[in-house]
Amino acid sequence: MRPELGVCYYPEHWPEDIWPNDAARMREAGITYVRIGEFAWSRLEPQPGQFQFGWLDRAIDILVSAGLKVVLGTPTATPPRWMLDRFPDMLAVDAQGSPRKFGSRRHYCFSHVGYRETCMEITERLGERYGRDARITAWQIDNEYGCHDTTLSYSEAARHGFRAWLAQRYGSIEALNQAWGNVFWSMEYLDFDAIDLPNLTVTQPNPSHELAFRRFSSDQVVAFNQSQVQALRKATDAPLIHNYMGRVLEFDHFAVGADLDIASWDSYPIGFLSDRIEASPDHKLAYLQQGDPDMQAFHHDLYRAVGRGRWWVMEQQPGPVNWAPYNPAPLPGMVRLWTWEAIAHGAEVVSYFRWRQAPFAQEQMHAGLLRPNDEEAPGLAETRQVSAELPLFAEMEQTRAEVALLFDYPSSWAWATLPQGADFDYFRLVFSVYRALRRAGLSVDILPSDQADVSGYKLILAPGLAGAHPTLHDAMRQSNGVKIYGPRSFTVTSELTIPPGKIPMMEDLAVEILWSESLPPDHHRPVRGGGAIRHWMETLAAESDVLFESETGMPVLVGNDQNWYLGGWPDETLWDRILDLAARKADLHLRPLPEGLRLRRAGDLEFAFNYNAHDVHWNDADLEPCAVAAWRDGKRIL
Numbered sequence: 001m002r003p004e005l006g007v008c009y010y011p012e013h014w015p016e017d018i019w020p021n022d023a024a025r026m027r028e029a030g031i032t033y034v035r036i037g038e039f040a041w042s043r044l045e046p047q048p049g050q051f052q053f054g055w056l057d058r059a060i061d062i063l064v065s066a067g068l069k070v071v072l073g074t075p076t077a078t079p080p081r082w083m084l085d086r087f088p089d090m091l092a093v094d095a096q097g098s099p100r101k102f103g104s105r106r107h108y109c110f111s112h113v114g115y116r117e118t119c120m121e122i123t124e125r126l127g128e129r130y131g132r133d134a135r136i137t138a139w140q141i142d143n144e145y146g147c148h149d150t151t152l153s154y155s156e157a158a159r160h161g162f163r164a165w166l167a168q169r170y171g172s173i174e175a176l177n178q179a180w181g182n183v184f185w186s187m188e189y190l191d192f193d194a195i196d197l198p199n200l201t202v203t204q205p206n207p208s209h210e211l212a213f214r215r216f217s218s219d220q221v222v223a224f225n226q227s228q229v230q231a232l233r234k235a236t237d238a239p240l241i242h243n244y245m246g247r248v249l250e251f252d253h254f255a256v257g258a259d260l261d262i263a264s265w266d267s268y269p270i271g272f273l274s275d276r277i278e279a280s281p282d283h284k285l286a287y288l289q290q291g292d293p294d295m296q297a298f299h300h301d302l303y304r305a306v307g308r309g310r311w312w313v314m315e316q317q318p319g320p321v322n323w324a325p326y327n328p329a330p331l332p333g334m335v336r337l338w339t340w341e342a343i344a345h346g347a348e349v350v351s352y353f354r355w356r357q358a359p360f361a362q363e364q365m366h367a368g369l370l371r372p373n374d375e376e377a378p379g380l381a382e383t384r385q386v387s388a389e390l391p392l393f394a395e396m397e398q399t400r401a402e403v404a405l406l407f408d409y410p411s412s413w414a415w416a417t418l419p420q421g422a423d424f425d426y427f428r429l430v431f432s433v434y435r436a437l438r439r440a441g442l443s444v445d446i447l448p449s450d451q452a453d454v455s456g457y458k459l460i461l462a463p464g465l466a467g468a469h470p471t472l473h474d475a476m477r478q479s480n481g482v483k484i485y486g487p488r489s490f491t492v493t494s495e496l497t498i499p500p501g502k503i504p505m506m507e508d509l510a511v512e513i514l515w516s517e518s519l520p521p522d523h524h525r526p527v528r529g530g531g532a533i534r535h536w537m538e539t540l541a542a543e544s545d546v547l548f549e550s551e552t553g554m555p556v557l558v559g560n561d562q563n564w565y566l567g568g569w570p571d572e573t574l575w576d577r578i579l580d581l582a583a584r585k586a587d588l589h590l591r592p593l594p595e596g597l598r599l600r601r602a603g604d605l606e607f608a609f610n611y612n613a614h615d616v617h618w619n620d621a622d623l624e625p626c627a628v629a630a631w632r633d634g635k636r637i638l
Contacts (some may be wrong), residue, residue, distance in 0.1 A: 001348055002396070003347060005029075005350055006314075007034055007353075009034045013356075019059060036056075038143045039075060039077035039105070042080040044073055044122070045080070053129055060130075069137040070136050070333030071584055072136065072140070075118070077144065078145035082117070086620055091155065092150055096200070097154065106148050109219070112155070113157070120227045120228060131238075135531070138238050139238055140243060143542060145224075146250050146251055148634060151248075153197045153218050162197060164192075169212075174193055178191075181208065187206055188213065193483075195209075198213050203295050208495045215413070215468065218252045218409070218413075229259045229260065232484065239260075240261050241262045242263070242264065245305060247427055248299040248417075249412040253275050253365050254305075254450075264349075267338065268322075269338060272291065273295065274325050274327075278425075286612075287596075289613070290613065291338070291611070294438050296338060298434050301444055301446045305445070310346075313349070316350050316353060317332060329339070330379075333626030335382040335624075337628050340630075341607070344609075354368040364475075397602060400456060402443070403588070405430065405437070405455040405461050406449045406472075410462055411426060411612075414426075421519070424488075426464050432572075433461050433463050433495075441491065441575065441592065449469060450474055458481050459582055459588055461483075462479050464488050466492050468490050468503075481562065481563065482580070483563050484582060486567060487536050488536060489505070511565045513538045513567070517536070517537045517538075519533075519535055519536065524571065525551075527550055531576075535569040536568060542565075544565075547564065548577070553590060556568055559625070594616050596611040596616070597610055597611070606631055607628065608625040619631070
């Protein structure tokens with residue numbers, strides 16, 4: 001696999017006479033892919049049933065003539081204003097009961113059948129015209145599902161769809177009442193039509209009700225995506241892609257990805273540092289213009305799993321963004337670093353957002369590779385540099401890592417519904433594990449918990465899994481690697497209730513959770529030997545060996561040969577100690593790294609990324625601020 005570069009382009013935003021020059025400059029910069037069309041519905045169908053494809057035909061002709069490969073998007077994330085006249089009830093509704101009005105984007109409800117069918121129609125029309133056009137090398141379906149908190153919708157369409165979904169899932173109202181424990185607070189229903197959506201209740205709705213609605217909402221995203229997949233599969237053999245977001249967990253990306261050929265995601269490191277990561281003020285200040293050293297890599301590894309090995313970055317930040325609370329510019333070298341880091345994790349394409357900064361509307365302060373006046377922005381020079389370096393890596397190989405980290409979207413929904421502590425967050429827990437692995441110099445494979453092939457991994461970590469899928473139980477039993485479960489693993493049923501009997505996974509571990517405590521941010525429980533438990537602590541009764549205990553003598557990490565259970569949320573020091581112990585048991589070689597330096601293994605290559613704003617000396621090399629280095633067989637080649 002030879003990696004390539006791309007860019008997002010909006011020909012409908014610019015005079016047609018500049019398209020040829022834009023295309024030529026893209027190609028000169030080393031760009032080979034260009035994504036178009038994903039927001040252009042009002043230009044493709046300005047009035048219902050009146051299609052105008054001529055401008056798009058000409059844009060494709062110009063781009064391809066310049067040597068570019070076209071990724072064509074379906075425009076369904078931005079329905080035009082006339083759509084509301086056809087479907088006044090298509091708008092998503094927030095949890096407070098307010099409709100998400102027209103005037104920006106993503107204002108549709110996934111549950112609205114009429115809108116979904118109309119999306120199929122425009123997708124079919126695009127497929128009929130371009131599906132067998134060899135110049136279209138890939139298709140992007142919609143854009144950023146779930147962005148702007150749009151997965152959960154409390155509309156009338158959602159209410160109707162939810163009731164039908166419940167009837168199919170439970171079969172009878174008696175079964176639903178039993179599963180949800182509706183005898184509590186006299187919440188029993190007489191029929192499915194009596195069930196409302198779980199919002200605007202006096203206090204928290206029944207957690208089982210809320211979790212069921214989250215599952216339903218995820219299924220609606222899957223069904224919406226499937227409808228466009230079905231429309232395009234009939235028309236094209238080109239790969240189908242969706243561009244996911246960072247730390248958006250409200251729908252199951254593995255379920256959506258099962259219908260697609262390639263996963264992609266939109267990487268905005270500095271924006272995400274500002275508003276999607278819990279970190280100290282000192283940490284955020286140190287990486288203000290670089291982004292968090294682990295956030296991008298985590299999503300690279302996640303979406304490699306979602307795409308079953310095939311994945312892209314569809315949008316890579318090239319300069320300041322416009323949507324975060326604060327929007328500093330990247331330090332010199334960071335656009336290059338982010339690009340190479342994605343490639344090292346297996347990206348087939350890294351595509352920058354966008355070609356030219358828009359001088360109008362909501363994103364006019366969002367930088368591109370060109371300024372609005374056509375002058376080059378700093379990111380374009382770094383794009384050229386990466387393009388010039390790519391021939392050094394004619395073929396990039398991805399090999400299985402020695403460490404696997406299980407990830408599970410339903411567990412995120414369960415703990416978002418019943419956090420039990422104001423700062424208990426599934427992503428935050430899993431990310432703390434991932435950070436510790438990366439600090440230790442390890443490459444990581446992220447795996448879906450319900451279909452995980454864990455054979456061959458030396459170390460497997462499963463933090464916060466709400467419940468164990470039967471196939472996972474069997475796979476873990478057959479694995480020869482060291483397994484670390486917890487905290488808060490296998491503690492609820494699929495209905496978010498406490499299991500009535502013994503839990504098979506916990507019986508294998510010879511441990512029982514007696515009770516759990518959530519801890520305020522300024523509180524910690526010291527552990528003998530160093531480190532502490534924060535956020536979450538479980539009181540364990542264990543027949544297996546106690547590997548770590550608190551200073552008050554409470555078991556923290558217990559283990560039976562290669563099966564360990566962690567009864568709390570470790571701080572960084574304790575995570576490092578746990579991994580050191582696990583590495584000795586699993587025959588793993590750890591290489592603790594300087595602050596801000598990260599590694600990635602790719603076949604016979606090893607990459608190093610210096611996220612620091614200062615020099616770092618490592619592996620007999622001096623790495624400048626924001627530098628990238630690569631070695632093959634011990635010889636530095638980058």
